Amino acid sequence: MSELIKQKCEACHVDAPKVSDEELASLMSMIPSWTPIVVDEVMQLQRVYKFKNFKKALEFTNKVAVLAEEEFHHPGILTEWGKVTVTYWTHAIKGLHKNDFICAAKTEELYKD
Amino acid sequence: MSELIKQKCEACHVDAPKVSDEELASLMSMIPSWTPIVVDEVMQLQRVYKFKNFKKALEFTNKVAVLAEEEFHHPGILTEWGKVTVTYWTHAIKGLHKNDFICAAKTEELYKD
Numbered sequence: 001m002s003e004l005i006k007q008k009c010e011a012c013h014v015d016a017p018k019v020s021d022e023e024l025a026s027l028m029s030m031i032p033s034w035t036p037i038v039v040d041e042v043m044q045l046q047r048v049y050k051f052k053n054f055k056k057a058l059e060f061t062n063k064v065a066v067l068a069e070e071e072f073h074h075p076g077i078l079t080e081w082g083k084v085t086v087t088y089w090t091h092a093i094k095g096l097h098k099n100d101f102i103c104a105a106k107t108e109e110l111y112k113d
Numbered sequence: 114m115s116e117l118i119k120q121k122c123e124a125c126h127v128d129a130p131k132v133s134d135e136e137l138a139s140l141m142s143m144i145p146s147w148t149p150i151v152v153d154e155v156m157q158l159q160r161v162y163k164f165k166n167f168k169k170a171l172e173f174t175n176k177v178a179v180l181a182e183e184e185f186h187h188p189g190i191l192t193e194w195g196k197v198t199v200t201y202w203t204h205a206i207k208g209l210h211k212n213d214f215i216c217a218a219k220t221e222e223l224y225k226d
Binding site: 054055058061062065068069074075076077078079080081 | 167168171174175178181182187188189190191192193194
């Protein structure tokens with residue numbers, strides 16, 4: 001995961017490459033807590049984080065939001081009582097870009113803090 | 114809607130009454146921007162709010178979160194770039210309680226501010 005954390009998201013255009021099947025296997029192994037899901041035929045990365053109450057969940061949401069602005073890569077962040085579900089994908093390419101894995105790894109670090 | 118805004122959420126137990134079909138029609142008419150949805154057989158209230166960027170969306174999320182703690186009734190708040198989706202339902206009764214309509218109306222007021 002440390003390899004991903006060192007990187008920054010790059011600007012992503014409609015013709016940017018989706019991760020290949022080989023890359024996917026390698027990148028997923030770096031973020032084992034995340035699950036690949038498919039929503040409306042778009043592959044996404046998702047992880048549910050648990051917290052002891054709503055306040056703690058909201059604090060995490062705001063941390064993830066700071067990261068999103070820093071990287072200018074914005075996930076879906078579902079805040080609920082005791083739970084935050086973070087979902088990354090790259091809208092421009094309707095799928096997964098390396099940026100998504102970089103941000104997933106950095107989100108993981110925020111949870112450890 | 115003003116009738117709902119004046120009210121506070123009451124403590125809600127497993128045996129609290131769901132809103133009846135008649136009440137539902139009357140309550141929905143007070144919050145016309147909200148849509149009743151059914152997720153896993155549980156009726157919920159949902160509304161998508163649009164914003165000009167991620168920062169504005171996050172600000173709204175935090176406002177809704179303050180309301181949630183004040184009323185001790187916690188919705189799902191999905192924060193995305195330029196968009197916040199708020200979903201209310203009452204977990205304890207697996208459906209809609211008057212509390213959900215009170216909070217939906219108060220959320221609407223937050224958006225107006």
